[in-house]
Amino acid sequence: MDKIRKMISVNEIYNVLLLEFPFFKKINEQKRKILCDRTKEFIDGTKFIPKKGMEFTNRMKILIAACSQQLTLGFKKYYEYAYFDKVIVYPEKYFSTITGRYHTGEMNTAGIIVLSWEDFYKGISDATDAHNVGLHEFAHALEFMDISNEDIDEEFSACLDKFTALADHYLHSQPEKPLFRSYATTNLSEFFAVATEYYFEAPDAFARQEPELFKTLSWAFKQDPRSITKIKKTVTAKSGEVFGSYIPFLNYFGEVLLYTIVIVFSIFMAVSLPVVGAIFLVGAFYLMFTYLFKDSFTLHDDYVKIHQPLIKRVVKRIWPSMYKYETNIDYADVLYVTAQEFDFNTERNMLEHLKEGYWYTLCYYQGGKVYYAKQSTNDKDYDSILRFLYAEKKVGTRLNGNYKKYR
Ligand SMILES: [Zn+2]
Secondary structure: OHHHHHOOOHHHHHHHHHHHOHHHHHOOHHHHHHHHHHHHHHHHOOEEEEOOOOOOOHHHHHHHHHHHHHHOOOOOOOOOOOOOOEEEEEOOOEEEOOOOEEEOEEEEOOOEEEEEHHHHHHHHHOOOOOOOHHHHHHHHHHHHHHHOOOOOOHHHHHHHHHHHHHHHHHHHOOOOOOOOOHHHHHOHHHHHHHHHHHHHHOHHHHHHHOHHHHHHHHHHHOOOOOOOOOOOOOOOOOOOEEEOOOOHHHHHHHHHHHHHHHHHHHHHHHHHOHHHHHHHHHHHHHHHHHHHOOEEEEEEOOEEEEEOOHHHHHHHHHOOOOOOOOOEEEHHHEEEEEEEEEEOOOOOOOOHHHOEEEEEEEEEEEOOEEEEEEEEEOOOOHHHHHHHHHHHOOOEEEEOOEEOOOO
């Protein structure tokens, strides 16, 4: 009986949030329901450990859990911080023997969030002062899950790469009248955590003063806490190609030739050996969709050109809504580029010029969706191309899967 009384219902969560969680008042009924359900899920999967003999109530659990879910409300999955299963709560600022200072909260890489209740509550009560230790620590938690390859929203992860490149530039050329409080400049992690507080609690000033950083965070969190105003795209005129030599005629010719071989051979197989033919055809389509439907890209001085395979262009003509995205995109929309080394020297029968080099994958954001384009090259100067992207175009870069800074 006692156990049943202690359980937290979605109804109880709704009532507490309506009364004490300002963010809750700003979102619609549909989002409120999601927030309540996820808050309950977080509570059910988390061990709350009160310290210094403090009395810990359902209301406190609900507010802490809701703060974590405010941050990930735009995510479709991986919103529950699966890696973090403990929340330690002190009644007020606590002394850390590691730093020798008093703390308001911390993210512990062992999967623990630590909070001072007094400071946490102050943080959520005033939703416009850009101070929110709850959001701050849960932002650290998300970033930690990203860098340690825990389950994390893929789009969030891609946008965080872009944000880190932008943040690095910000820290190297700080504005005279900075928007963020000075603690943000401690390092890239603190910059992200503090920027997250500003994103939710001072979104108008943030969007006005640092539009690029703001836009990238709005992609990352997939929610916009201010009245939505569109940021204008600025793709400039055609300019010199810097990477990715692309020969349309040869590419199209190769593509058409391959389709022809696949179809003719499939029909032949289907006529004489129907079952085998059908299996072959399914396999052929699988290969076509897996390998041939990929876009490629070339980098230019001022923009990125996305080259679509012939078949995509044909489909686009017949069915325009299928691939409606732009093929010329701004560097501001590029989230990251990865370079992955390939080495076929040990294998037989490979074309001489394709023996070793790099596969590049470009990840960009358009119309609320993340897209990928690829490019392979035997050009060994991957470092200069990643440096060009990182240092000049403020694009996140990864080499062999690892985030890389170029300065
Ligand atoms: Zn911090």
